[in-house]
Amino acid sequence: MHLTRKQWLQALTLALLPAQPTAKILTTAPDPTIPALTYSITIPNTTSANSASSSGADGKGSGPIYLRLTAPTTMQWLSLGQGPDMATANIFIVYAASATTVTLSPRSGGQGQPSYNPAANVTLLEGSGIVDGRMVAEVRCENCWGSWPALSGSGTSGDAVVEAGGAATGAGGGSGGFVMDPTGNETAWFWAYQLGAPLDSADVGAELGMHDVKGEMVWDLREAGFEVGAGEELEEGFNPFA
Ligand code: HEM
Numbered sequence: 001m002h003l004t005r006k007q008w009l010q011a012l013t014l015a016l017l018p019a020q021p022t023a024k025i026l027t028t029a030p031d032p033t034i035p036a037l038t039y040s041i042t043i044p045n046t047t048s049a050n051s052a053s054s055s056g057a058d059g060k061g062s063g064p065i066y067l068r069l070t071a072p073t074t075m076q077w078l079s080l081g082q083g084p085d086m087a088t089a090n091i092f093i094v095y096a097a098s099a100t101t102v103t104l105s106p107r108s109g110g111q112g113q114p115s116y117n118p119a120a121n122v123t124l125l126e127g128s129g130i131v132d133g134r135m136v137a138e139v140r141c142e143n144c145w146g147s148w149p150a151l152s153g154s155g156t157s158g159d160a161v162v163e164a165g166g167a168a169t170g171a172g173g174g175s176g177g178f179v180m181d182p183t184g185n186e187t188a189w190f191w192a193y194q195l196g197a198p199l200d201s202a203d204v205g206a207e208l209g210m211h212d213v214k215g216e217m218v219w220d221l222r223e224a225g226f227e228v229g230a231g232e233e234l235e236e237g238f239n240p241f242a
């Protein structure tokens with residue numbers, strides 16, 4: 001067997017490093033007419049374990065989850081909703097910020113256009129952008145185990161006040177909001193997109209038109225996991241999709 005220098009170096013590197021996390025990534029392409037529209041999730045076992053041990057006061061999960069959204073640039077925006085309905089969902093919206101970058105806009109709110117929610121603890125990871133003609137958003141969310149704190153009162157953002165279905169204001173939601181089980185085998189999600197020219201906006205509160213197409217999906221989170229070695233920690237910028 002002949003190995004190129006690169007392959008040989010890779011083999012050597014693998015032999016010298018402790019086992020790298022191999023992510024089990026759950027991906028759905030919900031629109032058969034647009035296979036480049038995809039939604040993915042993966043969750044470190046450190047996160048799930050926290051929930052199972054119910055160390056949190058309410059037994060809810062803690063720690064990050066990772067999401068990826070991809071779509072052709074023929075879409076003006078695409079979106080993933082986490083939760084059973086618009087009123088309580090955590091909504092991730094992605095649109096072009098420039099010819100090479102994308103904006104991630106976390107929003108909440110049930111009626112019409114959701115509003116930017118500054119309480120969402122989300123990060124766009126390196127690797128995101130306009131890549132090979134597709135919008136790619138690789139996201140870490142630190143507080144996705146339930147509804148983000150509801151938008152309430154005035155002056156929290158430039159947007160109109162929204163009623164988030166009576167969701168509690170505590171971090172991660174509470175009565176009225178949804179709670180997601182990190183090992184849930186039938187978790188509720190939905191998605192939507194609008195076709196159109198690139199928005200080219202870095203404004204997380206950008207004005208968006210209504211969806212052309214939307215749908216729902218159920219994810220079995222047992223298909224979405226990766227392992228972090230005992231005693232190891234996830235680095236800040238770790239990207240399981242890279
Ligand atoms: C951007 C501005 C948006 C506007 C103006 C808007 C408007 C509406 C309206 C009027 C409806 C009810 C009529 C219908 O069912 O077609 C609706 C339903 C729906 N929208 Fe949106 N929407 C927006 C964004 C989003 C986003 C970002 C998502 C996220 C995935 C989404 C997901 C849904 C879903 C799942 C429904 C059906 C279930 C429900 O009514 O709760 N929408 N939207």
Ligand SMILES: *[C@@H]1O[C@H](CO)[C@@H](O)[C@H](O)[C@H]1NC(C)=O
Binds near residue numbers: 045046228230
């Ligand atoms: C995650 O999986 C790794 C590899 O199997 C294991 O060593 C580690 O203890 C697990 N971590 C938790 C918190 O369960």
Ligand SMILES: *[C@@H]1O[C@H](CO)[C@@H](O)[C@H](O)[C@H]1NC(C)=O
Binds near residue numbers: 121142
């Ligand atoms: C986001 O989550 C991280 C990790 O839990 C935490 O250290 C940080 O303070 C949070 N940031 C905000 C703005 O809540």
Ligand SMILES: *[C@@H]1O[C@H](CO)[C@@H](O)[C@H](O)[C@H]1NC(C)=O
Binds near residue numbers: 185186220
């Ligand atoms: C999820 O678990 C429930 C309860 O064990 C079971 O009834 C259901 O069939 C499972 N669904 C899937 C998709 O595995």
